[in-house]
Amino acid sequence: MMPLQPCSDCNRLAFVIFESGADSEVMAALEELELEHYTLFEQTKGAGETGRKEGNAIFPGINTMLLIAMPEDRIEPLVRRLHEIRDSFMVTPGMKVIVTDCVMY
Numbered sequence: 001m002m003p004l005q006p007c008s009d010c011n012r013l014a015f016v017i018f019e020s021g022a023d024s025e026v027m028a029a030l031e032e033l034e035l036e037h038y039t040l041f042e043q044t045k046g047a048g049e050t051g052r053k054e055g056n057a058i059f060p061g062i063n064t065m066l067l068i069a070m071p072e073d074r075i076e077p078l079v080r081r082l083h084e085i086r087d088s089f090m091v092t093p094g095m096k097v098i099v100t101d102c103v104m105y
Helices: 018-031 072-089
Strands: 012-019 041-042 047-049 051-053 063-070 095-101
Touching: 012 018, 012 072, 018 063, 018 072, 063 072, 072 095
Parallel strands: none
Antiparallel strands: 012 063, 012 095, 041 063, 047 051
């Protein structure tokens, strides 16, 4: 049996959390940036700088979250493109990118 080796190309993990109203724009950005591998969590709830998003009458709205393992040099273009998307809306949607180290096998 071969020893386990971590994936050398995936040393960063980006958590992208955004209001679901930006879904199509964010997914198009992934395609533009040729980020083909990701995990998508739809209809996520939470609270942040733009308020609570629980998908109900009291706290309307809902979020989407992406997990993307990628090389470090792909982070900056992703963040730049996501900021362009966020800033293109008349009412700025909630959007955060959290990046951490990643070891993927």
